[in-house]
Amino acid sequence: MKTTPPLNSLENALGVKFSDKALLQQAFVHRSYLNELLENEQELLDNERLEFLGDAVLSYIFSEYLFTHFPAQKEGGLTNLRSALVRRETLARLAVKLHLGDYLLLGHGEEESGGRTRQATLCATFEALVGALYLDQQMQVCRDVVIRLFRQELQRLDQRMQVKDAKSRLQELAQSKIGATPRYRQVTSDGPDHAKHFVMAVQIGGVPYGVGQGRSKQEATQNAAAMALYCLGETADNYILDRDLAREHGIDLPDTPGGADSDD
Template identity: 50%
Template structure:
């Protein structure tokens, strides 16, 4: 999904939103301003819009769930993806040193620039213009977050369950990273003891790990001795759905 940048009435606001502090430091003769103040403003605007949109879209969610989903929507990795979708990397004004060290692909720089863009758009055209611009991006990202239960931190729940029931700590391993830098797909496996307990694929390593943890939680009853199967089944049902790949059976050889 790609989204076009809106036309700014004041182009200098857009230029400032795309100006990293490294550019300002390397070009003092321009007396340019960096995007940090706009980032501060955009962060506040995004929090409000995302919160209001989630409130309207998910009337069944309580305050805690709304807060956690919003946190997943506005985290750096999500904002960096938004920045790619609107074509920010090639438009950023960075210092040469930052460019040479991969600044155009750095998630924190991209996420900050996206927030600065929202702050600039708010100053240029108001809250409704920002809402019209950002809500399609939120709507596209939310289903994946909810499906992967990224807002509920499946890794923590799997660790609590596996240590309590099996006496082992989950270990995550990156199996593959495929595709171009701006659209990689990561495959991660999670092991409980010597067995592959879950697999996950996602657009970030964090997302793939969460999906792998959900996969393991969904098959908890297959991972424990039969004498504990009823307890494991309860854990599996409580953790819900969200599998991304089939697991080996309890008798399958070690992967």
């Protein structure tokens, strides 16, 4: 089996010295490794309980962060933001950055099948490390380390939240420019439960201004609002403006925001 590097290099990267080195080591013991140990070596524990704890600790840290930093967000919005922060891809990417795979103790079969670089394994290992960090250093230190590790993700989130979504922008623009509130309706919903497709339309003062499609009602609604913004002279970056769909629903989508109608 591969020889793992000393854990003090990881401690240096984290900026933390563990009081209980065995706890830190446990964060990297994969279940497959224990299956191949001799009976007299069975005092080791795998990292699955630490993974369970780390998942809960991450959820708490980001719940608190989001609750504090985004006071205007409702419960559903906060939940979506937290889910985006702790998704598997992000945790695995941070695990790669910290070289966590190098420290893993794996069984021969798991090693040979690429377990050291497997996304799910790296994600679980990151969570186990957070669990061990919480137990050894308590919440304040654990929180500081996690927030530092997620600094780039949190900065991107802060920047994104400073820009209002299309639906919110349309609400303000419609009330100030037209004196009416946008009204949304679901046009269609089809496809199996795991691959739904929605079409949403928006009217302002009884006049159709936008239509959008997406894999969720929220995505379709945002695309419909973006089209309405475009028709009213506002930019609609990062949204999908479907001209064919607009034609189907009698909306003349201009060539430029608020400009002349397209002739094609």
